Amino acid sequence: MEPSLLLSSPSSSTPLPFFLSNTLPFHSKPKLSTKFNCTLQKSHFWGSNLSWVPSQSHHGRPKLDAVRPIITAAVKRRKELPFDNVIQRDKKLKFVLKVRNILVTQPDRVMSLKTLGKFKRDLGLDKKRRLIAVLKKFPAVFQIMEEGVFSLKFKMTPEAERLYFEETRVRNEMEELVVVKLRKLLMMSLEKRILLEKIAHLKTDLGLPQEFRDTVCHRYPQYFKVVATQRGPALELTHWDPELAVSAAELAAEENRIREMEEQNLIIDRPPKFNRVKLPKGLNLSKGEMRKIMQFRDLPYFSPYSDFSGLRPGSREKEKHACGVVHEILSLTLEKRTLVDHFTHFREEFRFSQQLRGMLIRHPDMFYVSLKGDRDSVFLREGYRDSQLVEKDRLLLIKEKLRTLVNVPRFPKGPARRIVEDSMRESDGREDESGQEEEEWSEDVDNLLSDDDWSDEDDDDLPPDFDEDGELLEIGQGKTIKQDSRQNDEMVLLPVFADGRPREQW
Template identity: 35%
Template sequence: MTAKVVKISSLVNKLNLLDDLSLRRAWYKQSSSLWWSQNRLMTSSKRVQDRSKNKRIRPLEIAAEKWKIFSKMKFLMEILRKEPEMVIPVRSLDQYRKQINLPKPHKMSDFIRKSPKLFELCKDKNGLLWCGMTEEAEDLLEEEERLLEEHSDKAAEYVTRCLMMSVDKRLPLAKIAHFRRDFGLPLDFRTTWVHKYPELFRVVKCKEDPELEYLELVTWNPKWAITELEKKVLGVTEAGPDHTPEMLSLPFPLKFPPEYKKVYRYGGKIEHFQKRAYLSPYADARELKAGSLEFDKRAIAVMHELLSFTLEKRLVTDHLTHYRREFVMPQKLMRLLLKHFGIFYVSERGKRFSVFLTEGYEDSELIEKRPLVLWREKVLSLSGYRGRKKKIQSFSDLSELSDMENKDPLEDDSESVNTSIQFEQAETIESLEDASFADDDEMEVGEVCSAYKDTNAS
């Protein structure tokens, strides 16, 4: 009898244990499901790819690829320009693989040999492989310096207008540096250029952090307190001397791809949005309530204005999000860009997304091509090569530079010059990192051109 009681007691304990385990499994499953659903709502279901995969505009994807190829070429040219005699050992370029987006085992030399009209390879007597620029590439860099100088006044206007749009009438210098290439600012932007226009802006240090520098507005120019959209509608180049920014009711130009069939479904909402008045980007927006319709539409006007300033009518989305506080824009800026698909287009190519101003493009070509854009297209036309690999020549005079291989390329007798070069190189690397794209998405220059022809033919 005692043995039966023990067996029954043991069985009950086992059943209790099983019930406990089943309850734990059920609780764990329920908790995991709840955690997964919450995180899914915040992440995967809101991914840009999920929300825009059916809205891709192939011509603008081709344009994104085109500017990516240019950025790689320009990055290598900038590195070479800072080297003694403008040559560098190829193995020293391995440190820039991330910026060029050249994963191993791909060879740096093979990447360089794809553009023989821009870059040259040669060996010294010790067999060390060196990279340099062709005379044509060096002439292009001189041409760029001249164009940047000619564009300097216009770039100063754009920077000033950014300061005028900001809530405190000043912006961190480091953040403006993100727009250097997009606005056509020179390499010496931080060190020299910002001091060339004392009547427009000045550099000030942050009281809390002396190492943090700001660019601050000096004089408000009412003639510049007018949006690019207003200029087009009114047919003027600038506002009058007594112009005051106020409420606007101008509709934004919309451009949808022909194959996008869902526009008619949202016709009423689009029309209602276009008719809604909004505050000028140059007016004080402190009193606007975040999340309101007026707040969001003004944010769209600010983004439209910033993209209008750029050479390529395109910006990396990360750069826009950096300005949320200064320009009084919503936290979920990407969602707003995707929602207004006819005004903006978000390209998914690469590690960072780019946003295009759709009205600035006709297929994959910019409608308005400034001299600096034409220069970039000239560089792009010399990129790429599909012929046979040429034999690398050997030069004995390069052996004299072999001793400099391990020397810091930024060393200089003058401390000020050294600091300037470091700033310039940091800005160049930082801005060109933004153009890195996933290697498996790459297209050659020839493929870009052929794709563009196919698009036109269709």
């Protein structure tokens, strides 16, 4: 017989039975269960009667009476330092670019620190943070000027300003390439139309100018136009170009095919190449995970420019198309990377699933998701080799020059400090030589002053005589110095008034 305990509640006279059982099959510890106003009966585990059949809710959607199982990605994410270091080294550069974008909007590119204080929230700074201390950390980029007592202004250094003008000139020359990127982005969308506020999220990554809404979007009506929608202005495609509807993956596959054909024509017989999946070093996958990746890769390729309205959401074919779209957008970016949140803004245009981050992690052979920084970033793996881009754009070369200026320290350390120390040693050597010359010059002067008419018996270098009897004077624990009580009556000066009368001494 199972033990039972009856407790009476102070608020009512009805007994409250507690069912305590140590023979429950699913629990190693005793479980306390309650029943109100019921008879005590022997029963099995109460959760065995839960139904997993979906039922209709009041909204018409099916729901489960029990908790749904957690859905996890097929592959665990692995941390890779080469990609994470790319995010770390651009932290200071991103802050400098934000300040520069604010500065160039001012007349003559000169701005007061008081005006810059209004943008502290946009710069991610605390209210108590001193702007002058932050700007002084970049002495090769910003220059602080003092105008008046309480007026401090800053501007770019000549080298940083020269890089800014060069970047502006390169952006103007690359406007045609920017137009091609916008056309390809619109051609991949479902309705060939994207809101301008969504395109603005990829503005920096695609290399678009800051005012692209008023410049590029209106200069090429033969390719696209700005239309008004219920959710705001949008950019709509007006001309479909089949020559642009070729993805970067298709071009790379064609190049590999041509290369393999050239190798087959060689006389030397080569061992057959197995079609393997390139995975990052150290990523150990199980046979099941590797099988899923290979099966996904063997699926027919869906071009990101094809019509995907008939693909069923959640199917493997739809995920294949989504991976192709992400791959193509990353190939259009300057640094072959962007934020994961930027892709979430295009769920409606490209029919991305709600588990977009999980989809990117499931394909480590194509993408890498970094958790460094404020928001997660996604990298195109084939665009990098040991944290360095394989192909660098002209804008990226200018960006690297600016990064060099940002990394210039306020106080030199390391190699720069050694150069300063070497220069100090050289200056010390010059001081030693000058010291020897001064000694020789002083000896000559002493010889000139060796005459009795110019000499004086009193030595000015001796300390003053504080002992009248000429006794030994001890100073701390040092040597005992004997003081001579010699006095020269001729050199004693007595205090007198202006009319010559002697003055009383204290």
